[in-house]
Amino acid sequence: MTSLETIVALAKRKGFVFPGSDVYGGLAGTWDYGPLGALLKENIKREWWRSMLKPRTRLLGGQIFPLDSAIISSAKVWQSSGHTDHFTDPLVECKKCKHRFRADHVEGTKCPECGGALGESRQFNMMFKTHAGALEDESAVAYLRPETAQGIFINFKNVVDAFHPKLAFGIAQVGKAFRNEITPRNFVFRSREFEQMELEYFYDPKDAGKYFTDIRAMRMQWFLDLGIKKDNLRFHDYAPDELAHYSKATTDIEYRFGLSQDGFSELEGIADRADFDLKNHFSGYRWTGDDFTKSDAGFVPNVIEPSVGLDRAFLAFMMDAYDEDELAGDKRVVLRLHPKLAPITAAVFPLVSNKEPIVAKAQEVFDMLGGEYTVRFDDIGNIGKRYRRQDEIGTPWCVTIDYQTLEDGTVTMRDRDTAKQERVAIIEIASVFREKLL
Numbered sequence: 001m002t003s004l005e006t007i008v009a010l011a012k013r014k015g016f017v018f019p020g021s022d023v024y025g026g027l028a029g030t031w032d033y034g035p036l037g038a039l040l041k042e043n044i045k046r047e048w049w050r051s052m053l054k055p056r057t058r059l060l061g062g063q064i065f066p067l068d069s070a071i072i073s074s075a076k077v078w079q080s081s082g083h084t085d086h087f088t089d090p091l092v093e094c095k096k097c098k099h100r101f102r103a104d105h106v107e108g109t110k111c112p113e114c115g116g117a118l119g120e121s122r123q124f125n126m127m128f129k130t131h132a133g134a135l136e137d138e139s140a141v142a143y144l145r146p147e148t149a150q151g152i153f154i155n156f157k158n159v160v161d162a163f164h165p166k167l168a169f170g171i172a173q174v175g176k177a178f179r180n181e182i183t184p185r186n187f188v189f190r191s192r193e194f195e196q197m198e199l200e201y202f203y204d205p206k207d208a209g210k211y212f213t214d215i216r217a218m219r220m221q222w223f224l225d226l227g228i229k230k231d232n233l234r235f236h237d238y239a240p241d242e243l244a245h246y247s248k249a250t251t252d253i254e255y256r257f258g259l260s261q262d263g264f265s266e267l268e269g270i271a272d273r274a275d276f277d278l279k280n281h282f283s284g285y286r287w288t289g290d291d292f293t294k295s296d297a298g299f300v301p302n303v304i305e306p307s308v309g310l311d312r313a314f315l316a317f318m319m320d321a322y323d324e325d326e327l328a329g330d331k332r333v334v335l336r337l338h339p340k341l342a343p344i345t346a347a348v349f350p351l352v353s354n355k356e357p358i359v360a361k362a363q364e365v366f367d368m369l370g371g372e373y374t375v376r377f378d379d380i381g382n383i384g385k386r387y388r389r390q391d392e393i394g395t396p397w398c399v400t401i402d403y404q405t406l407e408d409g410t411v412t413m414r415d416r417d418t419a420k421q422e423r424v425a426i427i428e429i430a431s432v433f434r435e436k437l438l
């Protein structure tokens with residue numbers, strides 16, 4: 001199994017992820033995504049949006065509307081949602097060194113840092129508080145959202161008024177969330193600034209039970225289709241006594257991150273939140289026909305929420321793709337990322353870097369593919385070394401322009417996973433990629 005340390009080292013060495021505020025000694029719980037990490041994240045997001053917006057998803061019963069709500073939000077949002085009062089962790093503080101620890105992470109009454117006495121356990125709110133505008137008083141308090149979901153709930157009526165959808169329908173959002181985690185740990189698995197991809201799927205409560213199983217299956221299939229090994233994923237269905245008080249059903253999709261005793265930890269949560277959130281923000285509102293208004297008649301729509309951390313998905317894709325094998329007696333590191341996710345789709349090499357017609361032809365091929373795909377040009381070192389560099393960052397195909405290219409307009413296309421090479425006409429390369437990326 002791939003260790004977290006291996007991934008952290010590769011991520012830094014190859015420009016996927018760097019520690020946040022690194023030149024100033026770092027800021028715990030923050031990470032900067034480098035050029036390859038930014039591309040991989042974009043590709044994961046694109047695949048999530050595709051799965052949400054494509055017709056198959058609409059077969060769940062309704063359309064899915066994209067949303068991009070503000071990160072800084074009114075204190076009233078979080079008062080109504082329950083986060084101001086309940087989004088807390090129990091903390092203990094060392095009386096001597098003032099270090100704080102999660103109460104459930106320390107044993108005994110002594111500080112794990114300095115051995116000083118620990119104080120009483122107190123609740124600590126995990127939201128980042130700020131002030132909007134020039135005043136720094138209570139009236140100007142605002143919060144960085146700790147989840148994207150509430151942005152969806154508070155816009156429920158706006159979307160209904162603008163589009164008049166029929167139930168069931170969904171609103172989906174991808175964006176940053178912030179939590180002042182006391183003990184951020186395990187690389188991007190638990191950080192203070194991260195991204196979420198959340199769908200809220202609203203339905204008529206008389207259809208209870210109709211959508212949960214489908215959404216649960218659809219989300220698991222998404223990970224499998226993007227290449228995560230079946231053995232490394234599992235469902236964890238919550239028992240009735242594990243459920244939040246408002247939830248009718250909750251299932252986690254867990255991945256074998258190797259960070260817990262049995263190896264599995266939460267990757268995505270899928271919850272039927274009933275009418276809890278809409279009631280919090282729109283007390284007295286009911287769904288009447290196809291409208292949402294203040295009324296005694298009608299009902300409050302229920303909601304199912306699949307919520308996945310983009311950074312956690314990023315880590316799962318990296319860990320699952322990492323492999324070490326041997327090619328022609330040489331050890332290599334290879335990142336077997338799904339071609340749809342790979343940061344670089346193809347690398348273009350001139351066989352030699354000092355023969356003008358070959359270099360010019362390679363440049364031409366590079367420009368042609370660059371219009372449609374993320375491609376890299378590499379003319380440094382021997383071809384074997386160039387292959388290894390691309391294998392390590394997960395590039396599925398390498399295209400080499402050689403002497404034969406000048407004669408018949410074909411190149412060698414080398415496959416990352418099998419290391420097999422085939423000759424392909426230049427005019428066909430883009431369509432070969434297109435077919436493989438369907």
Ligand code: GAP
Nearest residue numbers: 147149189190191194267268269307308309312
């Ligand atoms: N709206 C529901 C919600 O936010 P959650 O279980 O708190 O539920 C959902 O978060 C997902 O967000 C988690 O399954 C995880 O993938 C991701 N997540 C939560 N806290 C995180 C953190 N501190 N760092 C990275 N990802 C996190």
